[in-house]
Amino acid sequence: MSWKIGVLLLELATLLVVTVAVNGQALLHTYPHDVTLLLGTNTSFELFLSEHNGSSAEALIFPKHEGVLELDPTSVSFNGLENHSWVIEVHGVNPGLTEIDVNVSTPSIDPSQAFVRVTVQHSNTIVILSQVVGWLYFVAWSVSFYPQVISNWKRKSVVGLNFDFLSFNILGFVLYSVFNCGLYFIPYIEAEYAVRYPRGLNPVLLNDVFFSCHAAFATAVTIIQCFLYEKGNQKISYTARGILLSFALVLVTLAILSSVDVIHWLDFLYACSYIKLAITLIKYVPQAYMNYLRKSTEGWSIGNIFCDFTGGTLSMLQMILNGYNYDDWASIFGDPTKFGLGLFSVLFDFLFFIQHYVLYRNSEPYNEVDGDNEPSLPAVC
Structure with missing residues (x-):
């Protein structure tokens, strides 16, 4: 317990150092910047002002979105x-996400660090x-x-696995890795992110x-195989190849x-x-079309689809749970990218299930391993 008190004292000491006046301005600050509470319960945060020049002033404290707290x-x-400090009580009225801001009546005080992100939720469960x-x-x-x-590995063959799908997949995940790393x-x-979104979290x-x-x-x-x-x-x-080249030209130009x-x-x-999102929308099309041309799903692992279907369904379920818990349905319907991509993937999984278990359940692949009987694939594949 003593180490927690020591950490808190260190944070408060750091806070007092940060709040030294800059360019003649005193700095108004809140601690903590993030607060979570259950619907109908109370919590609090502290408001600090240091190095004040002595003039009278007033600070108004208000949530950006009414009805939440x-x-x-x-x-x-x-x-x-x-120096001044106050304890501000917060009561959760409705589930939701909002931010508490502070306005001051004098330009001699900088309130840029006086904000609190508040989450009111239905249930910890x-x-x-x-x-x-x-x-x-x-x-x-x-x-x-x-x-x-x-x-x-078991078949010692990749016949039936579409190479367009693999080429889109590797580029998409490499770009996703670049973004995340x-x-x-x-x-x-x-x-750069902190400057652009000073109150946002990574x-x-x-x-x-x-x-x-x-x-x-x-x-x-898989590509090595x-x-x-x-x-x-x-x-x-x-x-x-043309699509991949277009993406490459865009990336090189932007770099x-x-x-x-x-x-x-x-x-x-x-x-x-953004390119990764575009790839997610198109990458399944070549494989689905190839299955249609071959009248078979042999070589395309249905286990992959089961796992992908499970992941996509659970991903959407999590978004629905969060939407209910925080009354934040705008995160799904107001910005449908993530939910839409999950839904799009699940719909393609359904198509692959139908191809595998209904349409081509007992079908032999049209093309042979040596390629002699393989149909001519159109450019879209």
Whole structure:
């Protein structure tokens, strides 16, 4: 317990050092900056003012979104040269996410560090359930690469596995790894993010870094198998090559612009993430079309699809749980990218299930391993 008190005292001492006046301004500060409470319960945060010049002033304390919480007091007054501190009570009225801001009546006080991000939630049980679901879909998606690897190894063949799908997949996960590693490991880019979003938290967590790097590695292993095992006459289509070349040109151009300070490196990383999203939307199409042409799913591991379906379903379930717990449905329907991509992947998984268990359940593949009977694949494949 003593070490916790020591840490708190150290944080408060650091706070007092930070709040020394800059350019003639006193600094108003809050501690902590993040608060979580259950619906109908109370918590508090502290408001500090140091190095005040002695003039009378008033600070108004208010939430950005009404109806989520109540504050007591909602304003404070100060005068004199001494330091000031107040305890502000917070009562959760409705579930939701909001931010508490502070406005002051004089320009001699800087309130930029006086803010608190507040989360009011329905239930701690849902928080725990959401975390469990999150780890389950993380495991399911991580494992999803290996049924295909094992199938290729057992068959000593990659016939039936579409090379366009693999080429899109490796580029997507490499770009996702670049985005995550850049934001997580490079201080310069973290500083750019902090400047652009001074009150935001780094969106990349360590498990994001691990998943993306592991996904790129597992996909690379599958591609190596394509060089070692029987592949028939399969190759990357001209359409896929054109799409990949277009992505490469965009990335090279943006990298050059970033290196000469025309745009920020953070913008380059965001471009990597946008291309990854675009790839997620198109990468399953070649494999589904190839199955249709061959009238078979042989060579395409259904175990991969089961894991992907499990991961996608649990991912959407977590978003729904969080939406209910924080009354934050806008995170799903207001910005549908993540939810939409999860839904899109699950719909393709359903298509692969239908192909595997209904349409081509007992069908022999149209093409043979030596490629003599393989149909002519159109450019879109």
